[in-house]
Amino acid sequence: MSEIKNIINGCLKGYRRDQELLYRRYAAKLYAVCLQYAGNDEEAKDILQEGFIKIFENLVHYKHEGSFEGWIRKIIVNTALEKYRSRHNLYRVDDIDDIPEPDANPDNEDYSGLEAGDLLGIIRELPPKYRMVFNLFAIEGYSHKEISKMVNISEGTSKSNLSRARIILQRRVGSYTGLRKKISHG
Amino acid sequence: MDDRGANIDLVFRNGLKDYEVLPPQEVWNDIRPVIRKKQRPFILLRVAAVAAVVLSLGILAYRLSYEITYGIENQLITLNPESVLPSANNAEAIIPVPPVITDQEPVANVIRDDRPVSPIATDNFNTTIQDFADISAQEDLTENSVINNRQYDLLAINYAAADFMDFDERTTLDAPDNTIRKEPGRWSISALMSPTYQSRFGTGENEAMANLMASEEAVVSYSGGLALSYKISKRFSIQSGVYYSSIGKELSGISAYSGFEDHFYTKGSPNFEVLTSNGLVHTENNDVFLADRMGDGRITTAYNNDVFDPEKASLKYIDNSLHQNFSFLELPVILRYKIIDKALDFNIIGGFSSNLLVNNSVYASSDGNKLPVGKTEGMNILIFSSSLGMGMEYNISSSLSLNLEPTFRYFINPFNNFSGTGIHPYSFGVFSGISYKF
Numbered sequence: 001m002s003e004i005k006n007i008i009n010g011c012l013k014g015y016r017r018d019q020e021l022l023y024r025r026y027a028a029k030l031y032a033v034c035l036q037y038a039g040n041d042e043e044a045k046d047i048l049q050e051g052f053i054k055i056f057e058n059l060v061h062y063k064h065e066g067s068f069e070g071w072i073r074k075i076i077v078n079t080a081l082e083k084y085r086s087r088h089n090l091y092r093v094d095d096i097d098d099i100p101e102p103d104a105n106p107d108n109e110d111y112s113g114l115e116a117g118d119l120l121g122i123i124r125e126l127p128p129k130y131r132m133v134f135n136l137f138a139i140e141g142y143s144h145k146e147i148s149k150m151v152n153i154s155e156g157t158s159k160s161n162l163s164r165a166r167i168i169l170q171r172r173v174g175s176y177t178g179l180r181k182k183i184s185h186g
Numbered sequence: 187m188d189d190r191g192a193n194i195d196l197v198f199r200n201g202l203k204d205y206e207v208l209p210p211q212e213v214w215n216d217i218r219p220v221i222r223k224k225q226r227p228f229i230l231l232r233v234a235a236v237a238a239v240v241l242s243l244g245i246l247a248y249r250l251s252y253e254i255t256y257g258i259e260n261q262l263i264t265l266n267p268e269s270v271l272p273s274a275n276n277a278e279a280i281i282p283v284p285p286v287i288t289d290q291e292p293v294a295n296v297i298r299d300d301r302p303v304s305p306i307a308t309d310n311f312n313t314t315i316q317d318f319a320d321i322s323a324q325e326d327l328t329e330n331s332v333i334n335n336r337q338y339d340l341l342a343i344n345y346a347a348a349d350f351m352d353f354d355e356r357t358t359l360d361a362p363d364n365t366i367r368k369e370p371g372r373w374s375i376s377a378l379m380s381p382t383y384q385s386r387f388g389t390g391e392n393e394a395m396a397n398l399m400a401s402e403e404a405v406v407s408y409s410g411g412l413a414l415s416y417k418i419s420k421r422f423s424i425q426s427g428v429y430y431s432s433i434g435k436e437l438s439g440i441s442a443y444s445g446f447e448d449h450f451y452t453k454g455s456p457n458f459e460v461l462t463s464n465g466l467v468h469t470e471n472n473d474v475f476l477a478d479r480m481g482d483g484r485i486t487t488a489y490n491n492d493v494f495d496p497e498k499a500s501l502k503y504i505d506n507s508l509h510q511n512f513s514f515l516e517l518p519v520i521l522r523y524k525i526i527d528k529a530l531d532f533n534i535i536g537g538f539s540s541n542l543l544v545n546n547s548v549y550a551s552s553d554g555n556k557l558p559v560g561k562t563e564g565m566n567i568l569i570f571s572s573s574l575g576m577g578m579e580y581n582i583s584s585s586l587s588l589n590l591e592p593t594f595r596y597f598i599n600p601f602n603n604f605s606g607t608g609i610h611p612y613s614f615g616v617f618s619g620i621s622y623k624f
Contacts, residue, residue, distance in 0.1 A: 003441065006506040010403075010438055017401045017438040019221060021479055021506070023214055028206035035207060049213050056221045116205035119198055138195035139202065169194050 004068055011059050023052060026069065030076050032116075036123055036135055037080035051079040077140060081150055084132055114173065122172045130165035137162050371624045372417040376427075376589060378619035379410035384433040386463075386611040398463045401439055401480065405509070407432045409615055411516070421524040429516035431541070433613060437462055437508040439480035442550035443501035444557060446475035449494070459486040460548075462510060462562065465602040467548045469560040474550070475501055476508075476559075504557055505550040512562075512601070513545035514569070522577060533577035535591060541569045562602070570598045575617075585624065591617040 007025070010018025031048050038044035055072050062071055123131060132151055136142045137158075142150065144158040151158070384404045411429030418424060440460065447456075458476045460467040461484045469476065475496050478485045496503075520537030546565050549556040575593030582588060596612045 003503055003506050010507070013403070015403050015436075015438050016218075017403075017480060018506075019218075020214070021439055023217065027214070028208050029204075031209040031213075032202065032205045032207045036202065045209065045213050048209055049216050052213075052217050053220050056217075114197070114201060116201050119201040120205065120207075123198060123202075134198075139199050166194050169198070173194065173197065 005064065008059060008062065008064075008068070011056060019056060022055075026072055027052075029069070030072065032120070033073060033076050034080065035120055036139065037077070037084070037132070039124070039128060043083065047076065047080045047083055050083075051076040054079060077136075081132070084128060085152065087128075114176065118176060122169060122176065125172065126165055126168060130161050130168065133158050133161040134165035134169070371585075374415050374417075374423075374621045374623040376413045376415065376425075376619055376621040377411075378413060378429075378589065378591070378617040379408065380591075380593070380615035380617040382407050382409050382431065382433060382613045382615035384435075384611055384613040395463060398461060398484070401437065401484070402463060402510075403436045403438060405434045405436050407434050407511075409516075409617070413518075413520075415520075415522070415621075421527070423522045423524075425520040425522060425537070426518060429518065429539075430513065430544075431516050431613075432511065432513040432545075433611065434509060434511040435462075435464070437467075437484075437510060439478065439506070440484065440508050441477045441479050441496075441506045442504040442508060442557065442559065443475040443477075443496045444473050444504055445499075445501040446496075447473040449475075449499050449501075455488060457487075458489075460484055460508065461486075464510060464512075465562045465564045467508070467510065467560055467562050469548075471558050471560065474557065474559050479506065504552045507550075508559060509549050509551055509556075510562060511545065511547050511549070512543060512565070514541040515544050516541050516571075518573070520573065529581055531577075531579040531581070531587075533579065535573070535575040535577050535593065537573055539571045539573065539595075541571055541597075543567050543569070564602050566599065566601060569601060571595050572598060579621070585622055587621045587623070589617065589619050589621055593617055 004025075007018045007021050011022055027048070030051065031044065034044040034047040034051070035041070038047055051072075054075050058075065062068065123134070126134065133147055136147045136150065137144070144155045144162075147153075147158045148155045153161070383406050386399075386404075409429055409431035411427055413425050413427030413429075415423050415425035437460065456469075456472045458469040458474070460469075460476065475489065475494075476485055476487070477491070477496060516539045518537055518539040520535055520539075522533045522535050524531055524533050526532040543565055546561045548559045548561055550559055551557070573593050573595040575591050577589060577591040580588045580590075592614075593616070594612065594614050597610055600610055
C-alpha cells in the first residue's frame, strides 16, 4: 500500500495525525493555486480552508483512480469558482484601455528571467473575469465549452475574455522584462 | 496572435507548475476544529446506535424470555397428556358432571369451536368410559385439534369440578413437570470471544505526553477463552478460566522502510528509539529504517533527515504507521448475579483479572504482511484489571445456552511506569459464546 493511500485511510478513520499529514503534504502547492484564483490573500486563505474541509468530507468518495493530487486540485479550483460566482456581481471588469501601456515592446517574447513568484504577481493583477478564464483555459486545460458552463458565460465571452487576458498578460510580462532589462543595463 | 497567445499560456503553465507557497499556520488552525466537529456527531451517532441496539436487544430479549416462559407454563397445562387426560380409572369421577356435558349443551358449543367436529366430540351425556379410553389411546395430541379441544374442555371440567378428583389427580395437575424443567448441574463451561476496543485514562500527563497520545490511535482487537463457573446459589455464581486478549495501538506519522541493512554501517548503530505513551520502542530489526513524518522528535537515531534520505537510498517503503501490540493471558475471578431468571437470563458481572504479558511486539504492515520492528521496553509483566458487565444467557436446552456479555474492563496498574506517567487503559468488548452446564 502506498504512503498516500495509508494517509487517506488514516483520514477516513478520523486519525488527526493523518489529517495533518495530508494537509502538510499538499497545502503549499494548493495555496499557490488559491493565490492564482483569488483577488487577495484573505480570499486565498478562505479558498484553501473551505477546499480542505471539502477534501476531508469527500475523501470517502475518492476511488483511488487517477492522481490524488489532480483530484484535490480540482476540489480547490471548484471552491475558487464557487467563491468567484458568489462575488461575481461585486467585481468590475476593467476596461482594456485602462491598462497602462508597457514600457517595452510587447512583441518581444523574451520571457526569460521571470520567476514563478513574478508570474503569480502578474496573473493576480488581472481583472477577476479574465483571470478566471485564463486560469481555467491555460493552466487547468478546460475547453471554452466547459468554461462557459463553469463560469456561466457564453463560449464567445469565454474566448473574448481569454484573448483580453492574454493581451494584458503579454503587455505586463513585456513591461516586466523590459523593466528588468533597463535595470540590468543601468 | 494565436501562437503568441499559446506561448504566453505556456509561460504561465510551466512557470507555475510546481510553484508552492506556504500558507499561514492559522489556516490549519481553522480547518482542524471544523473537521473534528463534523466527525464528532458521526462518532456520537455510532455510540448512540450501539446503545440503541443493545437496549433494543435487551428489551426484545426480556419480552421473549417472558413470552417463552409464559408459553411453556401454558403448554405444560394444556399439552401434557399425563396431567390433562383422565385415566380410565378416574374417568368415572368426571363423567357424572352435568353442567357442561348435557343434551342441551354439546361439547362443541362449550369450546366455542365452529369447525365440524367428530361424532365423538358431539356425543352427549351418554359419553362412555370407552370414549375416553379411545382418546387416551391416541399418542399424537398436537396433531388432532378436535381431540385437543376436547382435552381443553375436559381440563375445564376437571378444574370446575375439582372436588370430584382424588388427591393424586390434583397433584398431577399442579405439580411442575420435572421431565421438562430439569434442574441443571452447578458447573458450567463456556467458550467466549469478543472484539475489543481499547482506550486509556492518563494521569500526570504533561503537554509532550498529550501530544504523544494524540498521535496514537487505538485499534479494535480480539479476546477469547474458556471459562469455568460454579453456581453458589440460585442467583450467584463464581467464574474463572483462561482468556487470551490482544490490545494494540497504531502509531501514526512514522514511516517504515525496509532494506536499511545495506546502509546502516555508515553512521553507527542501526537502532531507532520511538517515544510512545506506553514507553520507549526499541528497534531490533536492523533492516528497518524509521522516519517521523510529523517532525515531533519522537524518534531518536543517528540517521536523521540531515544525514540519510531513505528515498535516495532506494529503501522499500512499507507503511506510514507502526503497530504496537500487547497480548495477555488473563486469569479472571468473576462473580455473576442473576437478576432475571427466565428462558433468557440476565446477569450482572463483576470481577478482577490477573493479566500476564505474553507478547510485546511492534511491527509495520504492508498488504497484510507484518515486518517485525522491535518491542516496547519497560513493560509491566503482570497487570491487574477489573471488569464490569451485563450478561444475557439464552437457554437453548437444559444444559446448553448462548451468551452475550457487553463488558467494560479497566486496568488498575499502568502498562508501564514510563517517565512518571500513569496510563490506565480500559477496554470495551461484547463477548459472545456458548455454555454447557453439567
